[in-house]
Amino acid sequence: MSQKNSSEAKRTARERMQEERAAQEAKTKRLRKFGIIGTVLAVIVVAVVIGVLVQNSRTSSYDAATQAPAGTIGTNKLIIPVGSSAAPSTLTVYEDLRCPACGSYEKSFHTTVNQLMAQGKIHVNYHVVSFIDRNDNGSGSKNAANAVACAQNVGKFHGYHDVLYANQPDETDDAWADKSKLITLAKQVPGLDTPTFESCVNNNSFGAWVTAVQKDFDKSGYTSTPTILLNGTSAYPTYNGEQISTANLIKWVDAANKGKTPATISPSASAALVSPNASPSAAG
Template structure:
């Protein structure tokens, strides 16, 4: 074989090797571009999903832009008060309460009979502010769910009766029994107007007034009061005098004294 032939073969082999390297390099670039394309597509999809989730789950933020459902017959600023008793009663008892609060339960046990009698006699109107104080402190949802259920009972004209049933069956504050909506509905069967009431049950299940309860809690946070129950009579804080604590007898005496005064309170 001549020297020229050997050189020609080496050159051809070199060209083939070079061409093979170029093809391999091109294939690597294509694979890299394909991988990068997939990554970009995944990131783009993730970004879109993130926006959708953010917009949908804006949950509280989006809900805060919507009107808050308000129970029937509520009064006062923001319609956050559930009134019981005659609107023209000269004495107005303001009660900030939480259905999980043991001190609220003790207040109800001691004062329930007196308050109900004064209401029935037209001498007292009670104005209830329902809050979720214990939920915020201990976690859970019993305060909120019970307050929502009581607001649902207000729609059915059975707030006072259901209010009394909840306190008569109040669990220890560390047991979030009222967080179970089935429990709230079961207890409602003891109130004639709520027994088998599908509208009430749907209201409880759907948390129709959860936003209203949150609004009431926010108002309580801004009120300057720091505990439940907070009890006011025509604006006088009845919790303030720790040396001379309130009794049912003293409450009735104060209500009697207000009967001689005018005009009637306009609500809180």
């Protein structure tokens, strides 16, 4: 081999080694980059998993077996029933006790609804939500929902429910942030204002239940209160194209019940349903 060819061979080998070294360094950089990206992704995945676990722990913190008021119904005991379950029609009510439209509905229809229950034609399933607090950073909706749960726990929901609506503050006035006002209103329901009830209100004993009811509402697809359903069909502000009124509500219930037997209601239970504050045995 000539000296020239030998020099060229050495240069070619040297260049090849440099190219290989450069390629190896580039590969190393790529691997290091991918390693960093992989680490970041792993951290993100771990964070997401932790977030999901935390959220699941929050949503599963409610235990229906031990934290629901007595007499509540449904899969997770989030519903407060009033009236006979043997009644052929069901009125479902989603309400926030601070909601002015709910107050308007109750003031206009509670007498008619109570009479329909007393006649054994309907029973009412109440979902007591508390989203107004979330919108204005208040606490009155949650306090009131807990208070009616305390009343439900001793069989006095119906009477206390009507008292709260009869004394509902303006929506902009978070009056029930003061729990003593809820306790004072309980004096209007015979037999409700007891040390047990006061402790239940002051200690927020059914707070987990109140939160669970609100979460259920958030997942329901309904977005406002009152949401009123007659046998699963929206009845507020209209039902099958007709505007709601006391006369129409009676007509709708009678049409839905055609050919069906009303529930048998005892005279004392009927009286309690019509005037739920008149007797300590008010239905709940």
